[in-house]
């Protein structure tokens with residue numbers, strides 16, 4: 033993930049209301065709009081602003097407001113992010129408290145400034161000023177209520193949820209009373225990836241999902257409190273605010289997401305059908321139904337979100353080489369730092385500057401043995417001073433090599449935009465931020481891996497190509513419905529359509545409807561399975577990952593073109609292309625200064641998100657799958 037979830041994109045609807053009257057949204061300096069400020073009068077923030085409300089607002093005043101805002105936010109967010117960094121690297125009651133305090137201070141400031149900014153509603157402002165003011169309302173993924181006690185409670189609840197997840201452990205009976213430590217997600221993930229015994233998988237799956245039970249009451253409070261906060265700044269509920277970060281009205285964003293999903297769903301359906309048949313062969317008919325959903329513990333991943341770990345069970349041509357990078361990484365004892373250096377070298381090959389020295393001094397790359405940390409991979413930019421870091425408990429696996437590239441994508445975004453006004457220091461939209469490192473990882477082709485000495489040979493025939501495409505599809509295509517449903521679930525929760533009693537049932541309804549997976553067995557009354565997925569307790573919006581899966585193929589296609597590559601997309605690598613690097617840099621350096629379609633134009637010349645690049649990439653595999661699935665009843 034990217035840590036700075038609170039800095040996101042911007043909705044056109046919001047720009048319109050911030051810029052307000054008249055069509056001329058150019059850099060006019062004269063306030064030509066009538067100024068209605070009943071909101072400001074109704075919510076005087078302080079004596080000073082109440083006095084200010086008596087006089088009409090001016091462009092100069094707005095400019096000064098934004099200048100002060102920028103400097104205050106730098107200070108407050110630096111403090112908050114440092115506290116949070118320490119907390120997540122060293123989870124104790126004290127660091128929980130310090131992190132909540134800093135969070136609370138930022139929240140208080142943000143709500144106050146959002147209230148004060150209402151004064152400028154209806155005033156015609158230069159676009160960069162209007163956009164910063166509009167971004168202010170989107171700057172927190174959990175806006176706090178004005179009430180001080182409720183705000184403090186929300187800050188505490190957020191920290192506690194994150195820490196409960198970070199400390200989560202499963203203590204199986206067989207370990208009770210023994211000296212062996214209980215199992216953390218780090219170990220349980222390994223079991224999910226490597227075990228091929230259904231009972232063992234079920235044990236690890238159920239064990240981990242058990243950690244979420246105590247998160248549920250906190251989550252309920254967070255829903256109530258952050259909804260209230262969102263409401264006070266003008267959104268119907270928190271989901272409405274999240275959906276407002278895409279330069280279009282929320283309803284249009286929902287339709288947009290649906291359009292993208294429908295374009296890729298046929299490919300997912302073929303993959304699901306094929307994988308189910310193969311799993312049935314391995315696990316037997318009583319474990320894997322012929323026509324129903326696949327039990328969620330059999331797909332090689334705790335959340336059944338990416339399936340590449342079960343490649344061995346579904347390999348199209350098992351006799352062809354599989355290009356097992358993990359084997360080489362582990363066999364050669366490639367260290368965590370070396371893996372990150374390999375990732376960095378890809379970015380520098382495009383002409384981007386190497387990472388600052390402090391990145392290497394301050395990042396956390398390995399799981400500490402003696403304390404609780406939040407191991408979920410994340411990238412950080414602290415204080416807008418190019419103080420960039422990643423925090424990740426790296427293992428020598430192919431999956432982690434890809435995640436390293438993912439996190440570095442965030443970091444190189446930060447290094448390109450840290451000199452912008454702080455409210456512009458985010459992705460064009462949050463899907464862009466999540467998609468950069470993945471785009472680079474698409475260029476980590478066998479040819480490139482061979483040059484690193486991580487595989488011995490390149491694929492040289494159609495069968496090997498289908499093998500490789502299968503591995504990519506297990507990672508990318510399998511993820512699509514998962515990426516979609518997490519926030520479909522949360523949108524309904526925030527909107528009050530899903531009540532707390534139905535949290536778990538609604539979760540599994542969506543998991544079944546979109547992914548075609550089922551809960552492995554009945555779930556008990558206390559179960560809160562969504563809470564066992566990092567981004568739920570961490571309050572990180574998730575639709576960004578769905579968008580990123582679509583966008584990364586679009587970026588890849590554009591950069592391959594810039595690099596002068598003519599072959600099929602799955603064989604293209606932009607490694608070493610300064611021309612591609614220049615296009616990438618142009619987009620990254622824009623941060624969130626402009627609506628995202630303009631950033632998309634900078635890299636690709638296109639203005640709309642386009643699923644056709646993903647479909648084109650997987651076309652040979654889709655044809656092969658269709659053939660394999662002939663005679664099967666697909667669907668669930």
Ligand code: ASP
Pocket residue numbers: 033034408409410435438439
């Ligand atoms: N970047 C990933 C995500 O956003 C991190 C991971 O795969 O662990 O959550």
Ligand code: SER
Pocket residue numbers: 033337577
């Ligand atoms: N990094 C995201 C997650 O772990 C998407 O892969 O869920």
Ligand code: ZN
Pocket residue numbers: 033034438439442465466
């Ligand atoms: Zn990320």
